[in-house]
Amino acid sequence: MSYRTVIGLEIHVQLMTKTKAFCPCRADVFELPANTAVCPVCTGQPGALPVVNSSMVEYAAKIALALNCNVHEYSRFDRKNYFYPDLPKGYQITQYFYPIATSGYMDIDVDEQVKRIRIRKLHIEEDAGKLIHEGDSITQAHYSLVDMNRCGVPLVEIVTEPDLSSPKEARLFVEKLRTILRYLQVSTGDMEKGALRCDANISVVDEINNIQSNRVEVKNMNSFRFIEKALEYEEQRIIDALKNGQNVEKETRGWDLSNRITISMRGKEEESDYRYFPEPDIPPVILSEEKLDQIKSTLVELPDQKVERFVELYKIPRYDATVLAMDKEIADFYEACVKKIGKPKEVSNLIMTEMLREMKQLETEQIKITPEHIYELFSLMDKGEISIKMAKDIFPQIFRTGKMPSQVLEEKGIRQISDEKLIEEIVRKAMIQNPKAVEQYRSGKTNIIGYFVGQVMKETKGSANPQLVNDVVKRLLEGSS
Ligand SMILES: [Zn+2]
Structure with missing residues (x-):
């Protein structure tokens, strides 16, 4: 150089x-x-x-x-x-x-x-x-x-x-x-x-x-x-x-x-x-x-100060804080969401990836949804009614139409599968089809669990409750049918 x-x-x-x-x-x-x-x-x-x-x-x-x-x-x-x-x-x-x-x-x-x-x-x-x-x-x-x-x-x-x-x-x-x-x-x-x-x-x-x-x-x-x-x-x-x-x-x-x-x-x-x-x-x-003092007193919190405060208060990475603070409207939206939901890092992830991508694709600087939408989305995830993947899947529709997440789910007929019997059935089938994998698990190669979880997700097109799937797979593999 x-x-x-x-x-x-x-x-x-x-x-x-x-x-x-x-x-x-x-x-x-x-x-x-x-x-x-x-x-x-x-x-x-x-x-x-x-x-x-x-x-x-x-x-x-x-x-x-x-x-x-x-x-x-x-x-x-x-x-x-x-x-x-x-x-x-x-x-x-x-x-x-x-x-x-x-x-x-x-x-x-x-x-x-x-x-x-x-x-x-x-x-x-x-x-x-x-x-x-x-x-x-x-x-x-x-x-x-x-x-x-x-x-x-x-x-x-x-x-x-x-x-x-x-x-x-x-x-x-x-x-x-x-x-x-x-x-x-x-x-x-x-x-x-x-x-x-x-x-x-x-x-x-x-x-x-x-x-x-x-x-x-x-x-x-x-x-x-x-x-x-x-x-x-x-x-x-x-x-x-x-x-x-x-x-x-x-x-x-x-x-x-x-x-x-x-x-x-x-x-x-x-x-x-x-x-x-x-x-x-x-x-x-x-x-x-x-x-001049009077003008100073009317100054709002500036981006650099906001980044410091976000890092300090919400304990999110500086990178996240910087991206959010680039636009005052987005920063305000983020704060309003966190005040309702908590989970500062999870909310920041959703806004930084899903929401900013939508805004970029639509070439808009306008946020067309309210913190209520994000709140409902997180509530549905908390209740186990949808997975994070489903939340991401329906996000574009929520953002583009302004419809509430529950309404989008209903219209699309999507529900997370929390039916334990159904999940058990799929896991048992997978175990019968692949006894070798079962053997491996039982001889200590526990990371093979991912294979069975993957099978259930494939069968249910990603709509099974991931926590429940994990529990069921573990229980069945450990032999306590
Ligand atoms: Zn003039």
Whole structure:
């Protein structure tokens, strides 16, 4: 391994405030008809003045606190100047010289190891509009349409230090960040709808020859999977260039979904190209200690804290706790189930395997059943009416239809066989058919018991009560007919 990959991320988070960053237009514009949520401020009309949305500042401070940042009492807005058809003002309002927060960190779990990723800064800015190109390609379109609904939608930009050393770590970081954003209820974190956007800077160090490639910026990675795929592609492209002694251009590249490659978009701009200067229309943001304390007091339990508590309180493995805490709704569901049922590990097993698999297959993030369903399922198992295998078998139907387990059993006509006579009969038959196995058992090879249990399960299609089967087999083999 003579190549080391260095990745830093710049992540834009769309905030779920009611109104835009500096005007009273509504901020949830994703599905609105074009240009219906606009006003003189967000379309940059002469003389229109911006006013800071205080919820936006509060949301940004919440994220900063959750990411262990220093939140500054004094921050300020600046103008970033550039021309683009979706930016009618000719500049974007952002925080460049005095961002609201700096120097934080977030821990990620990489192969069961905790890795700390430092956060360089976190600042507030406004979004630009959207261009809709006629046809499906920018280069072939004859004209483009401008939708200004998104102009002025509040964003938080999070910039990490280059602490990530693989495409997988980059994906894990963004996944965990989305979890935190959802816990805080400050963003939908929906990548497909652009509420969470990730750009990455990647370079590779050739450790034998001590050469570091130029940094390449990769954009347009609009899902967790594409973050990993695009960066894997780019990592390999840079390593190949280093191997062949070629120069790696300092540039911005985009992920081309249909061809699964990155393509060059433009040379990378330098920060000085933007001619930043303080925004003269907005006074500095002052976040007093009292205000910050008040925001702190509204913070919910965050994923890392929840993992610790689950491990401590329910004595489940850290791995289980981490999987459950990835989604607040699932974590809450788990806790509600355990409060009713007990059995923290058994409940965690069922949720982590059966329920999460169903959710993945149905491509849904919604839990369509209640803790009542799980409670009934466990009661049926406790009473010996169904086996764990049967519980697993009917789980998809319970989850998909929302029917209670007892109703599903009735409709399917399934009952666990707890009829001792019937089980005895099957065991006796098996003993007659295979006297050798009986002999083996009696001469001390007791693990042969599994063979007889298996025969009963085969005959009853897995619906026999496993505890009862075990007891009967043992009793008959030990000769006490
Ligand atoms: Zn507006």
